[in-house]
Amino acid sequence: MSLVINSLSKHFGEVTALNNISLEVPQGCFVCFLGPSGCGKTTLLRIIAGLEQPDNGEITLNNKNLSQTHASNRNFGVVFQSYSLFPNMTALTNVGYGLRCRRLPKPDIITRSKEMLALVQLQDQADKLPEQMSGGQQQRVALARALAPDPSLLLLDEPLSALDAKVREELRHEIRAIQQRLGVTTIMVTHDQEESLVMADLIVVMNEGKIEQTGTPKSLYEHPETTFVADFIGGMNLLPVRIENGAAYFGDTPVTLAEKTATQNGEGKIGVRPEALTLSAPTNDTAANHIPCEVKSITYLGNLTRVFVSPAAHPELKVTVELHGQSPVPSPGEHLALSFAPEALRLLT
Amino acid sequence: MTTLTFNGTDRRKTFRLGDTGIFLALTTIVCIPIFLFLVFPLFGILVRSLSTDDGYGVGNFTSTMSTLRFWLLVRNSLGVSFTTMLITVPLAYAFAYALQRARIPFKPFLRLAVLTPLFAPSLVQAQGLILLLGRNGALNRFLGFELEIYGFYGIAIANALYNFPYAFLILSAALAIADARTYESAEVLGARPWRIFRTVTIPATRYGLVVTCFIVFTLSMTDFGNPIVIGGNFSVLATEIYNQVIGQAQFALGAVIGIVLLIPAVLGKSLERMVSKRQHALVTAQSRNLQIRPALGRDIAASVFAYAMVLTVLSIPLIVLLASFVRLWPYNMTLTLRHYQFDVQNGTAPLWNSVYISLATATLGVLVSTLAAIVVHKFRNSLTGFVSFLAILPAAVPGMVLGLGYVFFFNNPDNPLNFLYGSFALLVILSVYYNHSQAFLITSTSLKQIGATFDEASTMLGGSALTTLRRVTIPLIWPTLLGVWVFYFMRTMVSLSAIIFLITPATQVASVSVLQLSDRGAINQAAAFSVCIMGIVIGCLLLVRGVLWLFGAKSVALIR
Ligand SMILES: Nc1ncnc2c1ncn2[C@@H]1O[C@H](COP(=O)(O)OP(=O)(O)O)[C@@H](O)[C@H]1O
Ligand SMILES: [Mg+2]
Numbered sequence: 001m002s003l004v005i006n007s008l009s010k011h012f013g014e015v016t017a018l019n020n021i022s023l024e025v026p027q028g029c030f031v032c033f034l035g036p037s038g039c040g041k042t043t044l045l046r047i048i049a050g051l052e053q054p055d056n057g058e059i060t061l062n063n064k065n066l067s068q069t070h071a072s073n074r075n076f077g078v079v080f081q082s083y084s085l086f087p088n089m090t091a092l093t094n095v096g097y098g099l100r101c102r103r104l105p106k107p108d109i110i111t112r113s114k115e116m117l118a119l120v121q122l123q124d125q126a127d128k129l130p131e132q133m134s135g136g137q138q139q140r141v142a143l144a145r146a147l148a149p150d151p152s153l154l155l156l157d158e159p160l161s162a163l164d165a166k167v168r169e170e171l172r173h174e175i176r177a178i179q180q181r182l183g184v185t186t187i188m189v190t191h192d193q194e195e196s197l198v199m200a201d202l203i204v205v206m207n208e209g210k211i212e213q214t215g216t217p218k219s220l221y222e223h224p225e226t227t228f229v230a231d232f233i234g235g236m237n238l239l240p241v242r243i244e245n246g247a248a249y250f251g252d253t254p255v256t257l258a259e260k261t262a263t264q265n266g267e268g269k270i271g272v273r274p275e276a277l278t279l280s281a282p283t284n285d286t287a288a289n290h291i292p293c294e295v296k297s298i299t300y301l302g303n304l305t306r307v308f309v310s311p312a313a314h315p316e317l318k319v320t321v322e323l324h325g326q327s328p329v330p331s332p333g334e335h336l337a338l339s340f341a342p343e344a345l346r347l348l349t
Numbered sequence: 350m351t352t353l354t355f356n357g358t359d360r361r362k363t364f365r366l367g368d369t370g371i372f373l374a375l376t377t378i379v380c381i382p383i384f385l386f387l388v389f390p391l392f393g394i395l396v397r398s399l400s401t402d403d404g405y406g407v408g409n410f411t412s413t414m415s416t417l418r419f420w421l422l423v424r425n426s427l428g429v430s431f432t433t434m435l436i437t438v439p440l441a442y443a444f445a446y447a448l449q450r451a452r453i454p455f456k457p458f459l460r461l462a463v464l465t466p467l468f469a470p471s472l473v474q475a476q477g478l479i480l481l482l483g484r485n486g487a488l489n490r491f492l493g494f495e496l497e498i499y500g501f502y503g504i505a506i507a508n509a510l511y512n513f514p515y516a517f518l519i520l521s522a523a524l525a526i527a528d529a530r531t532y533e534s535a536e537v538l539g540a541r542p543w544r545i546f547r548t549v550t551i552p553a554t555r556y557g558l559v560v561t562c563f564i565v566f567t568l569s570m571t572d573f574g575n576p577i578v579i580g581g582n583f584s585v586l587a588t589e590i591y592n593q594v595i596g597q598a599q600f601a602l603g604a605v606i607g608i609v610l611l612i613p614a615v616l617g618k619s620l621e622r623m624v625s626k627r628q629h630a631l632v633t634a635q636s637r638n639l640q641i642r643p644a645l646g647r648d649i650a651a652s653v654f655a656y657a658m659v660l661t662v663l664s665i666p667l668i669v670l671l672a673s674f675v676r677l678w679p680y681n682m683t684l685t686l687r688h689y690q691f692d693v694q695n696g697t698a699p700l701w702n703s704v705y706i707s708l709a710t711a712t713l714g715v716l717v718s719t720l721a722a723i724v725v726h727k728f729r730n731s732l733t734g735f736v737s738f739l740a741i742l743p744a745a746v747p748g749m750v751l752g753l754g755y756v757f758f759f760n761n762p763d764n765p766l767n768f769l770y771g772s773f774a775l776l777v778i779l780s781v782y783y784n785h786s787q788a789f790l791i792t793s794t795s796l797k798q799i800g801a802t803f804d805e806a807s808t809m810l811g812g813s814a815l816t817t818l819r820r821v822t823i824p825l826i827w828p829t830l831l832g833v834w835v836f837y838f839m840r841t842m843v844s845l846s847a848i849i850f851l852i853t854p855a856t857q858v859a860s861v862s863v864l865q866l867s868d869r870g871a872i873n874q875a876a877a878f879s880v881c882i883m884g885i886v887i888g889c890l891l892l893v894r895g896v897l898w899l900f901g902a903k904s905v906a907l908i909r
Binding site: 049073076077082086087098145146149 | 807811825
């Protein structure tokens, strides 16, 4: 059982919210749509939910086209960003709402609602009204309410973004644990890369209505394909390089990569994580993977130290180096060399 | 450890009327009556005004407009309305300003007291003025004045008193939303109060001012109760329709003047809507309430003015109340309850008729206007704009014009709905549609405030549009609906101009009784009738306020 999205597009007047999106969500998987605000995540989620109609393209669930199925008949659970609990109902009644819509027998509704409240650890709040609960509690009830009718797909639109940091952290793990326990296929929208790395099995990185790259958190972190993904997830340093006859150069410094280099001559970008960079004494000759630079500023963050340097060949760049543990810390104005292993470099498009 | 597998079966019916089906059904239910009870009657007036002895044509218009009397009436109406506007708007602005921007003791009392004209038919101001300033009024009688209140100034003052609460409500809202920071920065820059008032306050409330001018002008142009009671020999367009149709059965002439009265009303409403759209754009999310700092001189001046205004407004109902309890105003001032025996005409029957009609109107009105608001806001589609236009159309139709339209449309033997003519049902229907636009707008605002999230949440949980309505929307907006109910009840209790043409001896209502009693010179009994109307309205307001208070819904506005 899987959800397949095929060449989906959506425009709002002049704005292209979604541009030819294709995607497959495997059964039981936790997928995150990750991207900056306005990139179309919510629109995509709402189209999947049936709350918005696409201009083009189709969505199938188990090979069944959903276009003729009204949102209320899709049996998808949704948790919205803003607390959307019905203010006139208690936590328990809210959770039972979907079951009442399905005309289940009353005792079953109550049993199931209580179970679901217990699942989100709010059994003792059953009779509270939404206004009497904290934001975190309300979102838990909303989750229980969405899960109560046993949805085939759970959709979460930035469910944690209105909460404060500590509650957000707790709920991340709780939602993930519940999802794994129930095995329900889940799509969550977020603009917080850390959240997606912690929670998702699969991340779909979106930008300007398009999918940039899809992959597991690990593969996206380690093998970003585009500068956008490299920058958005974990913050990579981007170094402009020249490609000449299959070899890459940063200024005059030859750069060797472990993965194969593009054969076409021209400009390119290389990504390298701050923690993969080291600082060493400057060398005079143009040794490969040794870039002369000047230390600009230093930030101490306890367990790690961030050093910002400017390469001599590109003084306008600000490259971040992260030094861990006992590494000696340079001082501003020092002239050093940036060095890195060929395996740490990614050629980006 | 709970089991998390779930084996309940979905027992929703497999055949369900889709949301589109529901929408079409509801749209039909909303629109057909609007056509029958609003559009067709208005059309009826047009047809009647255009039918002459030799077929259809503009003959009635040309012959009416070639008489000197017509232009005299137009001049009278315009003159009175303009004068009313000049009196009401500055005073109401000053009053609203004083309440919003100064420290005055007992503000809630002042706010409520100034709204009392809304609790009585629009002829009560004239009634009170006559008791106070008339030929046998208190001033002439006891202080030896020789005031002549009947005519132009009587109408203008009565209208000004009657329109005061309408103007106050709009201006007060406009002043309330003006941005505090603009004032404070003006103060910090060292601007003097008068300069701040001219350069900040007036511009910030200019739309509210313009809208108020339109509304006061239109209300005065189309009001009937006060001019008929205090006008004497001074006729205006509204009283002329009545005299021509009721007195001389000149239906064509009535229809022509009806069309003429429709013009300022439609123009005023259209301009008002254009202007209010901009007003809304002025309110930004960051606006916040103004902190009023104490300033002794200002506060004393504002208090004196505000209390003087309230005293003036309250003097009318108070003198009517007094007159209802004395033997023969102003000759024999011994207190008595005999005017409350209602041994004239049909006794208390008109009063009960008014109550029954108002109860029925309020209940039907809430259903009809809420349904329209729901169709417009919860089932958006290509017909939405049209339905919404129909729903607010009554705002531009003066009561007399609509009432006359009912006469032309329902008094026609060829009309299958002719059986309604002369019945209570038609009075109820007329009142429902006459007040439809405001009721619709009140409910619409409330529906917009609760937004679409709850609807979407309900839909995703498997609820149909009707389930959402029943379980979520209605439970959330019921206090507003109760407010609409009160609005309808109040308006119908005091309504005069809309139903005056449709009254029969069997369907006599209280406001018309007041008119007829004053006409016959039975001013004490007329006063007693007015007091009863006000008493019932106030009683209803208190009752509903109490219910809302019990259920914790304290912020619902009841008086509009
Ligand atoms: N109902 C709408 N009407 C007009 N434009 C919309 C609407 N919904 C979204 N958009 C536009 O579509 C784009 C994508 O919006 P959205 O899906 O909400 O982005 P995200 O959730 O990633 O922040 C934005 O440019 C937004 O302004
Ligand atoms: Mg969004």
